[in-house]
Amino acid sequence: MTPHLLSADYLDAAVTAAHAAAAILQSHALHRSDLVINTKMPNDLVSQADCEAERAIIQVLRARTPDVGIIAEESGGTAGSQATWCIDPLDGTTNFLSGIPHYAVSIALIAHAGSRPDGQTPLAQDTPLIGVVYDPNREELFTALHGIGAWLNGRRILCSNTRTLADAVLATGFPFRDFSFESQYMPGFIDAMHQTRGVRRLGAASLDLAWTACGRYDGYWEMGLAPWDVAAGTVLVRAAGGVCEDIRHQDPWPKGGNVVAGNSHLATALDILIGRHL
Known part of the structure; x- marks a missing residue:
């Protein structure tokens, strides 16, 4: 039986994929001068690190969640009927290529209108359900489940309490x-x-x-x-x-x-x- 979209199975798949991508990024970060870099448009760069990290993410997600569509920054893709993974294998490419240690892997699961993430209530509109952002330089893993909670390295996080x-x-x-x-x-x-x-x-x-x-x-x-x-x-x-x-x-x-x-x-x-x- 296919698990609900809000299940730990989908979150774990995204976390596994993010770690796989980050390992590739950090390996390339040690040899930035050897990277093949292309320009998509002015100030919009893509390197082989982006592409290899994206392939690693897609490989994990296709194996673990074959029922979900995939849209990725570098390779495009196809949306699913019920849900779609939305992937940025390297957010902060310019930082990465400049040696600035501030970039991340970003993976989200978007449930589409009419789908039933909890197995019961259909969604009225497209809704991001699962979010994973991994910062490999600080080894900080941010995870979240819509309507349930958000965590940093397994500890619950909340927005600030600043009032003005x-x-x-x-x-x-x-x-x-x-x-x-x-x-x-x-x-x-x-x-x-x-x-x-x-x-x-x-x-x-x-x-x-x-x-x-x-x-x-x-x-x-x-x-x-x-x-x-x-x-x-x-x-x-x-x-x-x-x-x-x-x-x-x-x-x-x-x-x-x-x-x-x-x-x-x-x-x-x-x-x-x-x-x-x-």
Whole structure:
């Protein structure tokens, strides 16, 4: 009998796949100068490390969960009828290629509208169910199950308790590939810079969301990403008691790559601060 989509079997498959990919990344990290690097578009790079790590993930997931579709950053793929894995084998490629030890493997399971993750109630809309973000440099494994909880190396995590933007430390990402929304993004960044305790930009969206889920950041926003950048992090933040939404409130989760997230106390204030310029 096929297990429910929210079962430990699917989570364990994603964790196993993330560790397999990370082992490949860390092996290549020791010999970065030997990597074959291609440019997909300006400021958007892919290396053989990305591709090999992605193949390792897909091999594990196809063997362990043959009933689930797969969409991956480098190789594409096909969505499943009930659920789809959404994979970023190396989030933070520029950091990785520059020797900056801040990047991660990101894997999420998206259940589609009409599916029954718990075996009973059908979903009204597509919903990220399982999130795994693994930071191999810090050996930090973030995991989450929708509606159940989020964990860091097996210990329960929750979003911060910061109540106001004035006391908040936020994360963001600057336009780096698509600059068409620069005029909308920059005023919000300037407002955040003046109205918060500080804004950080470290260059790996999955870790920005994971760090929001565990309370290191109080909130995060970015535009111009891809679904695999934010899928797993969406599960983490929501399962840790926070809010993670499409910045334009058009999609049920930030699959368009425009994301705003925060703890439950200041998510609305952050949404208003950023949204007034869109």
